[in-house]
Amino acid sequence: MPEPRTTLGRRDSAGYRAFTIVNTVILIGVCLIMLYPFVTVIAQSFSSTGAIKAGLVSFWPVGFNIDTYVAVSGNGMFWRNYGNTVLYTVVGTAIAMALTTTYAYVLSKKHLRGRGVLIGIAVFTMFFNGGLVPNYVLISSLGMKNTMWAVILPGAISVFNLLIMKSFFENLPVELEEAAQIDGLSWFGIFTRIVLPLSKAVIATMVLFYSVAYWNDWFNAFLYLDKNELFPVTLFLRNLIAGASTTATESAAAGGADEISSNIQSVTMILTVIPILCIYPFVQKYFVSGVMLGSVKG
Incomplete structure (x- = not known):
């Protein structure tokens, strides 16, 4: 050999x-x-309450049980809220990417007057926040309460993502932009026809970051939305967990309620993570390269 x-x-x-x-x-x-942990969560979502409470579940379901899946998926409001989450994620990610890419491109130009002030404003928000009550008053006074914009706009720009993208744009060859200017392209033309096509790696990474953030967000909806039909699925499932736990504690429901309350956390985690797991393989090849290109200068 x-x-x-x-x-x-x-x-x-x-x-x-x-x-x-x-x-x-x-x-x-x-x-x-x-x-x-992930395999255990999947096993618990299909296991009986007795097996979960006894700590018998590890890699395989014990006492096969799909009552929780049936209870959750059979609820019409669940699918409506699921659609809301898809809408909030798609629209929010599109807006966030438009704002982040344009702002980062502007900040990457060292000859820009007032560049230091704009960077300082962005970085300032990483350390200081107006607070819960002022933010609530602001959203309400702008008329965005009980609208999708209350969920989408507060997180439209992540300063962390902004700085990564700014660093990436700074590393692009200046000669490309100079050649494009000689050919008569405007700054907007340079940005859309040269810079963005060369930035697929970092853009894919930022899309993943924003998508996951919007998909998992429930707190903004919890604060600013009062109508059940506007809830994202994460808030629906959060309320379902709280309701099931309360029902089990008060013993106010039939025997099936205990089955649901025991493994509902596992079921909700599986249902919310599936779309992200489906998307991640398509952007995984860009993920590491996007972060590294945006964080290493040279």
């Missing part, structure tokens, strides 16, 4: 092979540790 060789034709040393084996074993172990 031939000995393994490197790309340069040289034999790998015994130490290098040992390092590779140890490194592989460690990485497999880390992957198993990371997957264990």
Whole structure:
């Protein structure tokens, strides 16, 4: 059996092979540790309340039970709120990306007058916030309470994402923009026809960040929305968990309620994470490169 060789034709040393084996074993172990909680949650979502309370559930469901899935998916309001979440995520991510990319491109121009002030304003908001009551008064006075904009606009720009994208734009070759200006392109033309096509990696990363943030957000809806038909699915499920827990505590429902209350947290986590798991594989190849390109100068 031939000995393994490197790309340069040289034999790998015994130490290098040992390092590779140890490194592989460690990485497999880390992957198993990371997957264990998720697999356990899936198993608990299909398990009976007795098995969950007894701590018998690990990798496989014990006492197969789909009562919670039936209770949640059979609720018409659940699907309406699910649609609201999709709408809020799509519209919110589109607005956030439009604002973040344009603002970051402006901040990346070192010759811009007042650039330091604009960066300072953005960074200031990372450390200081108006507070819960002033924000509530502001949203209400702007007429956005009980509208989708109360959920979308407060998180339209993430300063963390803004700084990453600004750093990425600063690393783009200046010669490309100079050549485009000679050809007669305006700044807007340079931005849309040259800068954005070269920024697919960081844009995909920011889309993922914003999408996950909007998809998981329930607190803004909890504060600013009073109508059930406007709730996102995360708030619906949060209320469902609270309601099921209260019902179980007061023993006010039939025997099936205890089954639901015991594994409803696992079910809700599975239902809310599925769309993100479906999207992530398509942007995963851009994820690491986008973050690294936006954070390393040189």
